[in-house]
Amino acid sequence: xxxxxxxxxxxxxxxxxxxxxxxxxxxxxxxxxxxxxxxxxxxxxxxxxxxxxxxxxxxxxxxxxxxxxxxxxxxxxxxxxxxxxxxxxxxxxxxxxxxxxxxxxxxxxxxxxxxxxxxxxxxxxxxxxxxxxxxxxxxxxxxxxxxxxxxxxxxxxxxxxxxxxxxxxxxxxxxxxxxxxxxxxxxxxxxxxxxxxxxxxxxxxxxxxxxxxxxxxxxxxxxxxxxxxxxxxxxxxxxxxxxxxxxxxxxxxxxxxxxxxxxxxxxxxxxxxxxxxxxxxxxxxxxxxxxxxxxxxxxxxxxxxxxxxxxxxxxxxxxxxxxxxxxxxxxxxxxxxxxxxxxxxxxxxxxxxxxxxxxxxxxxxxxxxxxxxxxxxxxxxxxxxxxxxxxxxxxxxxxxxxxxxxxxxxxxxxxxxxxxxxxxxxxxxxxxxxxxxxxxxxxxxxxxxxxxxxxxxxxxxxxxxx
Numbered sequence: 001x002x003x004x005x006x007x008x009x010x011x012x013x014x015x016x017x018x019x020x021x022x023x024x025x026x027x028x029x030x031x032x033x034x035x036x037x038x039x040x041x042x043x044x045x046x047x048x049x050x051x052x053x054x055x056x057x058x059x060x061x062x063x064x065x066x067x068x069x070x071x072x073x074x075x076x077x078x079x080x081x082x083x084x085x086x087x088x089x090x091x092x093x094x095x096x097x098x099x100x101x102x103x104x105x106x107x108x109x110x111x112x113x114x115x116x117x118x119x120x121x122x123x124x125x126x127x128x129x130x131x132x133x134x135x136x137x138x139x140x141x142x143x144x145x146x147x148x149x150x151x152x153x154x155x156x157x158x159x160x161x162x163x164x165x166x167x168x169x170x171x172x173x174x175x176x177x178x179x180x181x182x183x184x185x186x187x188x189x190x191x192x193x194x195x196x197x198x199x200x201x202x203x204x205x206x207x208x209x210x211x212x213x214x215x216x217x218x219x220x221x222x223x224x225x226x227x228x229x230x231x232x233x234x235x236x237x238x239x240x241x242x243x244x245x246x247x248x249x250x251x252x253x254x255x256x257x258x259x260x261x262x263x264x265x266x267x268x269x270x271x272x273x274x275x276x277x278x279x280x281x282x283x284x285x286x287x288x289x290x291x292x293x294x295x296x297x298x299x300x301x302x303x304x305x306x307x308x309x310x311x312x313x314x315x316x317x318x319x320x321x322x323x324x325x326x327x328x329x330x331x332x333x334x335x336x337x338x339x340x341x342x343x344x345x346x347x348x349x350x351x352x353x354x355x356x357x358x359x360x361x362x363x364x365x366x367x368x369x370x371x372x373x374x375x376x377x378x379x380x381x382x383x384x385x386x387x388x389x390x391x392x393x394x395x396x397x398x399x400x401x402x403x404x405x406x407x408x409x410x411x412x413x414x415x416x417x418x419x420x421x422x423x424x425x426x427x428x429x430x431x432x433x434x435x436x437x438x439x440x441x442x443x444x445x446x447x448x449x450x451x452x453x454x455x456x457x458x459x460x461x462x463x464x465x466x
Contacts, residue, residue, distance in 0.1 A: 013198050027127075049226055073096045136307075179207050182235070211250075
């Protein structure tokens with residue numbers, strides 16, 4: 001089964017967010033008496049756009065136009081609302097349009113004087129506090145709204161810092177040279193939701209790395225208010241350009257421009273652990289290895305604050321695990337991995353482990369056979385028995401080297417492998433009786449005894465005899 005092609009926007013979608021510009025406005029109206037009004041969260045619909053996270057701590061970049069608050073529009077909206085409350089001035093159909101009061105020239109003059117904040121004859125005062133909001137693409141039960149601060153704006157790029165409670169997914173910045181390369185746009189015309197997907201369209205750079213007028217028109221229709229700050233990505237989701245609308249048209253800012261803006265803010269683009277987990281998971285998902293992909297995608301979701309795309313792919317991988325289209329077992333059989341998908345080649349490790357166990361058992365047997373066997377009557381402890389046959393000399397010291405002195409033997413040697421009485425060690429057929437001159441066997445545990453031994457060094461049984 002051929003691998004599927006993961007859509008380019010799916011690699012980057014979790015790092016793409018909607019950027020909004022709001023304002024808190026206070027208006028003091030002087031009409032017969034002084035009245036104060038406070039308006040929260042006035043959204044500037046002409047600002048905002050798309051942003052992309054470039055650092056897992058919450059640093060993102062967008063077009064400088066996306067975060068420019070239109071103070072005139074916000075002022076007109078707040079003044080209209082304040083005079084409507086203070087003097088009953090009717091609200092216009094366009095909440096951002098100026099009001100005329102033809103039936104009351106004095107009131108009309110007072111209202112229109114407030115549209116010009118610097119007019120010394122104004123009958124009111126307007127105070128505006130801007131606020132930048134970031135809406136990540138997440139599958140969390142409660143959609144997150146992050147407040148961001150503007151770190152810098154240079155070269156058409158605005159660098160924002162959002163107070164992210166968790167780590168976020170990020171995008172990579174591709175090389176600048178994109179002549180003749182294909183691109184996929186990714187942007188959010190509206191606030192992202194877990195069940196929606198970012199708007200995207202595809203095209204190709206020309207030989208100079210530019211974009212045709214036809215593609216620009218297509219982007220305007222597709223991205224709408226999310227066009228400022230939207231990005232072009234390559235087949236692996238790396239950013240090759242950022243859209244920055246201007247009076248002349250739309251500029252495509254290269255990754256080098258983004259990097260320069262980050263440098264002025266004192267930060268660098270950096271990927272997070274969730275990004276590598278997502279890349280690994282998507283690579284396995286594309287090959288239909290759903291059981292192998294599921295853990296990676298689950299980790300990606302956890303490490304990116306429940307990124308919606310990671311959650312969607314994890315659910316799909318989980319639902320397909322064990323189904324006939326799951327190629328994980330075939331991959332295990334081909335590569336020698338275990339069914340648990342650990343990546344260990346047990347076809348090779350198994351035999352090696354068996355050899356290691358056999359070698360350890362043999363070493364233990366040799367150590368037991370080589371225990372110091374000094375005479376029990378207190379003769380020279382360094383004297384080795386001279387009547388022991390060749391079978392008892394395995395592993396003895398090299399010629400010319402005396403064995404180390406024997407320490408005092410404990411009263412009852414510990415032997416955790418001691419067999420129950422009456423159950424001798426199994427022996428090969430025909431080996432019930434030892435050959436002449438080869439010693440005897442212990443009647444308690446069946447261990448081989450050398451001529452002259454007065455106790456069994458395996459089980460500690462003392463006996464008398466030659």
